[in-house]
Amino acid sequence: MPLRVELRHNEDGAVTETALPGKRGRRILEWTARDAPAVPREEQQPPWWAFNPTVFVSSGAWPRYAAELEAALRRAAARQGAAEAKARELAAAARDPGAAIQSIRDFVARNVREAGPALHELPRACVTPADRTLREGYGNTTDRAVLLYAMLRAAGYAPQFVLASSAPGVPALRNALETFPAASAFPEALVRVRDPQAAEVAYLYLGDTDQYAALGATPHTGRIGLPLPEGRLEVIEPPRDDQSVVDYALAIDERGEARLTRKELLFGNAFGREHRRFAEMTPEERRRYFQEMLGAVSQAAEAEGELRTDFTGYPGLVEFTARVPRYAVRDGEYLYAALPEMLGGFVNLKSGERRTPLYFGAAARRKVRVRLELPAGFRLEHAPEALPRAAAPALEAAAQVSAADGGALALEAEVAVTPGLVPAARYAEVLKLTQTLAHPRRRTAILRQGIP
Numbered sequence: 307m308p309l310r311v312e313l314r315h316n317e318d319g320a321v322t323e324t325a326l327p328g329k330r331g332r333r334i335l336e337w338t339a340r341d342a343p344a345v346p347r348e349e350q351q352p353p354w355w356a357f358n359p360t361v362f363v364s365s366g367a368w369p370r371y372a373a374e375l376e377a378a379l380r381r382a383a384a385r386q387g388a389a390e391a392k393a394r395e396l397a398a399a400a401r402d403p404g405a406a407i408q409s410i411r412d413f414v415a416r417n418v419r420e421a422g423p424a425l426h427e428l429p430r431a432c433v434t435p436a437d438r439t440l441r442e443g444y445g446n447t448t449d450r451a452v453l454l455y456a457m458l459r460a461a462g463y464a465p466q467f468v469l470a471s472s473a474p475g476v477p478a479l480r481n482a483l484e485t486f487p488a489a490s491a492f493p494e495a496l497v498r499v500r501d502p503q504a505a506e507v508a509y510l511y512l513g514d515t516d517q518y519a520a521l522g523a524t525p526h527t528g529r530i531g532l533p534l535p536e537g538r539l540e541v542i543e544p545p546r547d548d549q550s551v552v553d554y555a556l557a558i559d560e561r562g563e564a565r566l567t568r569k570e571l572l573f574g575n576a577f578g579r580e581h582r583r584f585a586e587m588t589p590e591e592r593r594r595y596f597q598e599m600l601g602a603v604s605q606a607a608e609a610e611g612e613l614r615t616d617f618t619g620y621p622g623l624v625e626f627t628a629r630v631p632r633y634a635v636r637d638g639e640y641l642y643a644a645l646p647e648m649l650g651g652f653v654n655l656k657s658g659e660r661r662t663p664l665y666f667g668a669a670a671r672r673k674v675r676v677r678l679e680l681p682a683g684f685r686l687e688h689a690p691e692a693l694p695r696a697a698a699p700a701l702e703a704a705a706q707v708s709a710a711d712g713g714a715l716a717l718e719a720e721v722a723v724t725p726g727l728v729p730a731a732r733y734a735e736v737l738k739l740t741q742t743l744a745h746p747r748r749r750t751a752i753l754r755q756g757i758p
Contacts, residue, residue, distance in 0.1 A: 348657065348660060348661065356663070368487050372533075372537030375430060376534035379433060379448070386436040387437065389457050390456060393460040393461045394460055396410055396413055404502055407502070410458060412517040419443060419444040419445075420447065421444045421445065425469065426492070433448055434449040447513060447514070448495045451496060451513045452495075454512050455467065464499065467495060467497060468531045468533050469492035469531065470492060470493075470495070471491050471529055472529060473491070473530050475528060475529065480530055491530075492532050498511045510545070511542060511544050516578070518617075527547075527574070529542050548576060549670070550573065550672050551571040551674075552672070552673070552675070553568070554646055554647075554674070554677065556645070556646070556676060558679065560681040564630045564634065565630075566646070568627075570625070576622075584624075592613065600626075603628060604633060606630055606632060609626065613625075641681070643752075646676065649720075649743050650740075650743050650745075652670075653740050655736065655740055660730045661730055663727045663729055664736065665726075665727055666701075669722075669725055672720070672721055674720075677716050678716075678751060679712070683755055686753060687752040688752035689707050689751060696739055698735040698738070698739040700727075703720065719748070
């Protein structure tokens with residue numbers, strides 16, 4: 307490499323650096339790793355460079371790259387008459403500023419098919435002008451971002467380009483990207499605008515969702531972003547959290563037959579994922595999917611009415627009611643019932659030990675609430691065991707049990723995952739907490755008849 311090039315590089319302790327003599331004003335650096343142990347293949351491994359001998363080399367700077375790229379993107383978005391006219395038409399028909407943003411997003415999602423290479427795989431001179439992308443009906447994420455930018459600006463907003471990485475904003479990953487710039491770290495371009503309905507500063511990210519997604523949700527939640535033209539890394543934090551809440555209303559009679567209603571509320575990315583699933587289902591697929599939902603409760607379950615879904619508002623709703631013969635087992639004066647879905651499988655770890663770090667790349671949260679109505683003449687002999695709030699690396703959970711109105715039993719369990727790397731030495735802590743959540747004592751209720 308030329309002697310005058312300012313090179314920033316770093317290597318971990320497993321790599322040896324050697325400077326070799328160069329020719330004609332050049333220098334040569336060589337790195338070698340010896341006797342590197344074999345790396346086992348395990349699920350949920352972090353990026354290779356996060357836990358293996360690695361050399362980072364860079365001669366770039368994020369602010370310079372961001373400024374040069376933004377100039378190219380803005381040129382492609384400037385003076386695009388067709389895109390601007392369409393944006394003004396859509397905005398004029400919208401009922402409020404938020405609806406106008408969603409209308410523009412949905413128009414691009416429906417009319418411009420995503421196709422083509424990543425942002426860093428093409429020269430900046432090859433960025434497609436917005437009108438051409440609109441006319442041809444396809445483009446890569448950069449082309450779609452340019453079109454969104456041109457349309458939002460024409461509609462009166464102040465859009466901003468943001469590059470998106472697949473890496474979450476945990477220090478071990480962010481520090482490497484921040485210190486050693488590489489264009490390949492940000493393969494996608496998004497656009498963000500201020501949320502017109504938020505009291506405080508909040509951004510809506512656009513360009514990585516389809517027309518089914520809730521406005522404000524993004525699959526890059528918690529990932530590292532690079533706003534242009536500033537070129538300072540930050541964590542993408544949209545206003546929509548990715549979570550789901552499941553409510554069960556369960557009434558058991560003295561024979562053990564149950565009437566069960568399951569209602570799930572879907573937020574953030576879960577809203578868009580399920581909205582698309584149900585919107586694109588055929589009637590036959592929907593019927594079979596409902597059968598599978600019933601089968602997950604019990605093979606003896608019988609539907610009481612149809613599957614109900616509603617994504618016209620927010621959050622999304624999926625609900626059904628079923629009759630379940632022999633849901634609880636009757637044994638003399640006792641009824642034994644296993645309550646549904648108490649989060650035991652939310653984090654599905656398949657191994658009892660681990661040799662490499664465990665990687666959670668995205669945040670997720672799920673809450674399950676159960677209300678159990680006891681049959682007349684029965685009392686609660688044994689309640690499911692509560693779990694005081696407990697934490698392990700990247701994982702937090704809790705379960706509460708309480709009495710409800712009318713002698714019913716109320717349970718509420720919640721688990722949250724945060725992005726991060728769990729060292730192999732601490733894997734046992736995460737495994738233990740997931741096993742604690744899945745233990746039968748968390749969901750077993752025993753009812754007894756004839757005891758005042």
